[in-house]
Amino acid sequence: MTAAAAGIDPGSPGNDESEVLTPTDQQAQQDERATERKHQKNKTNAKYRQARRAEADRVVVLEELAARGQLTEAQVAELAELQPKVAERKQQNKEANAKEYQGRRAEADRVVVLEELAERGPLNEAQVAEVAELQPKVAQRKQQERANLAKHRQGRKAEADRVVVLEELAARGQLTEAQAAELAELQPSRSGSSKRGQISRSIARGERLLSIGLWCWRSWRRGGS
Structure with missing residues (x-):
């Protein structure tokens, strides 16, 4: 009995052949999911950075009010909560930037060394790959x-x-x-x-x-x- 005679649409989801994805289709789906995950992660990170920036800006405003002796009781509590968090983040960013700078400086220095070695003779295979x-x-x-x-x-x-x-x-x-x-x-x-x-x-x-x-x-x- 044919599929048509049995009342089955050959192009319907019930057809096993229509549910089989080719390797190209599978890769396309994976790429689409990866792109969506990356997009969502970027949105989340942007909101996170925006919230941190808002807290830092708020601390600046509150510190200016404190310098003028114009803080309310609620603002004193708010400043006491935000100030340590913002200070800790600044310190973490400072340390991360210093570490990144050291890493970049080490790479630049290594390139200088490898270029000097190349001037004096052929580099070995590992050094060629490194440079x-x-x-x-x-x-x-x-x-x-x-x-x-x-x-x-x-x-x-x-x-x-x-x-x-x-x-x-x-x-x-x-x-x-x-x-x-x-x-x-x-x-x-x-x-x-x-x-x-x-x-x-x-x-x-x-x-x-x-x-x-x-x-x-x-x-x-x-x-x-």
Whole structure:
């Protein structure tokens, strides 16, 4: 008896053949589930970070009120609850950042060592694999750092230019209330930027001297090998 004669639709869910998934279909379903899980995890993490940020911002507000002696009893209790949590997170973030920096610095130093070894002769198989893994990561980080520094400098330059404009308006007595507030906010930033600029230039000079010293040391090592 045929399926049609038995009253069974060949394309219905009751047909065993229609329920069999090909390897491609199975992989597609797995990828879809993985994407959904990742999306959900990102949403959860974003809410978690947002809540933590809100608590940190709230502590700042409460501390400002406390400095002016304007805390209510409820706010005193709220600050006592939030302040230790926010301080602990800051410390954890500080330690995590320090650990990450140390790891990145160790990788950069290792690349320098491997490149020096490569200059003196062929690397062994393990070292070739190691430098092939580390070199792109270190190069990408350096490029990102340069891009971030350039973006930071552009922002500082824009602030400095804006201060000049506002100061000219102030000299002519043409500042609006909003512009006066903007100038009051930007002026300390500009002063701090000038000091940071002096520090950055000192650091840059130190880095140049360090680079020269490193080049001389490498030359000495190559000449002595």
